[in-house]
Amino acid sequence: MALTLSRKAQAVKPSSTLSITAKAKELKAQGIDVVGFGAGEPDFPTPVNICDAAIKAIKDDFTKYTPASGTMELKEAVCKKFKEFNGISYEPSQIVISNGGKHSLTNTFEAILNPGDEVIIPSPYWLSYPEIVKMADGVPVYIKAEKKQEYKVTAQQIEDACTSKTKAVIINSPNNPSGMIYTKEELEAIADVAVRKDIYVVSDEIYENLIYGDQAPISIASLNDEIYKRTITISGLAKSYSMTGWRIGYTGSSKEIAKIMGSIQSHQTSNPNSIAQKAAYEALVGPQDSVFTMNFEFDKRRNYMYDRVSNMKYISALKPQGAFYMFIDVSNLLNKEYKGQKVNDLSNLAKVLIEDYNVAVIPCDDFGFDDHIRLSYAISIEQIEKGLDRIEKFINDVHE
Numbered sequence: 001m002a003l004t005l006s007r008k009a010q011a012v013k014p015s016s017t018l019s020i021t022a023k024a025k026e027l028k029a030q031g032i033d034v035v036g037f038g039a040g041e042p043d044f045p046t047p048v049n050i051c052d053a054a055i056k057a058i059k060d061d062f063t064k065y066t067p068a069s070g071t072m073e074l075k076e077a078v079c080k081k082f083k084e085f086n087g088i089s090y091e092p093s094q095i096v097i098s099n100g101g102k103h104s105l106t107n108t109f110e111a112i113l114n115p116g117d118e119v120i121i122p123s124p125y126w127l128s129y130p131e132i133v134k135m136a137d138g139v140p141v142y143i144k145a146e147k148k149q150e151y152k153v154t155a156q157q158i159e160d161a162c163t164s165k166t167k168a169v170i171i172n173s174p175n176n177p178s179g180m181i182y183t184k185e186e187l188e189a190i191a192d193v194a195v196r197k198d199i200y201v202v203s204d205e206i207y208e209n210l211i212y213g214d215q216a217p218i219s220i221a222s223l224n225d226e227i228y229k230r231t232i233t234i235s236g237l238a239k240s241y242s243m244t245g246w247r248i249g250y251t252g253s254s255k256e257i258a259k260i261m262g263s264i265q266s267h268q269t270s271n272p273n274s275i276a277q278k279a280a281y282e283a284l285v286g287p288q289d290s291v292f293t294m295n296f297e298f299d300k301r302r303n304y305m306y307d308r309v310s311n312m313k314y315i316s317a318l319k320p321q322g323a324f325y326m327f328i329d330v331s332n333l334l335n336k337e338y339k340g341q342k343v344n345d346l347s348n349l350a351k352v353l354i355e356d357y358n359v360a361v362i363p364c365d366d367f368g369f370d371d372h373i374r375l376s377y378a379i380s381i382e383q384i385e386k387g388l389d390r391i392e393k394f395i396n397d398v399h400e
């Protein structure tokens, strides 16, 4: 028998957000002064009370298996948070604690998809959605939200994309990479379509705490009983509490789906890390001032980045309302000449920026837009300033 490999596994593209970030870190380790606008990873340390809870867990020997779908105390804390922050009532039996947001998405699609089921993915989208859907034997179906629609799809677009094979639609608000937030009215219209078409909504709310200005994100499951029944609400601790490496995510869903996800998880990973669960509990029930302090800083960085980008020629962006990304339209920059060559696509642009200007950016072709890049402002204002100076210098160095 030939030693062949899984076609499905071989078709998986590696995550470019993680590989670009790794590349920037590697160059830094070699002493090269790179500014990394790559992965959305807060530069703040994990708050002290959270770290102390983890240290206590180790000292208390809370280092053994927990129930596969998470501890009861953490599930109860998640229910309280869902109730008070999102306005959704879940019981602990509807909660599954996982090894991070990606894992919650994986559990979700494994629980709901049969081979060939279609999942509608509004573009721009976080690059891991299509890969996770495909790994669960689903088929991604893309619908595009143009800049003039503030990178948000309409309910009509979702309805038009529905076929007899449609199983779910992904909603991500605040959105990675655009930073846009769906309004209550927009979500009501989407909920109406999901109920009429009898499909699930997978609502990725990982950036729910990172909001600036007046528009608070709404959880689609909070709108009415019908949409509540068909929504899987996903969140996690990584972004809000600067806990990217701790790997704790969670879902709220029907009991039936939660039971399936718990069973899958019991074979695939057993429980999420016991120590990280104690830390997550403290993050949710402990003082929340660190969340406000971080948000205040992100907001300053967002304003600074937006002002700078708005004043640069050839590029433009909408002001993000949440998360910590700026989604930049570089269509007028592509096809300009640099060192006698056309900068004709995003990978070329990203290559020139990292090699000649020491700035790492995320080309967004893997996010469904081949003429946009993403900059994360989860880095210090000094780094942002330095990186934007370099991008501006590049812009001044190109010509028609």
Ligand code: GLU
Pocket (backbone or CB within 6 Å): 015, 017, 018, 038, 039, 040, 041, 126, 128, 176
């Ligand atoms: N979700 C973050 C990002 O989009 C972290 C990296 C990743 O997991 O893709 O940058």
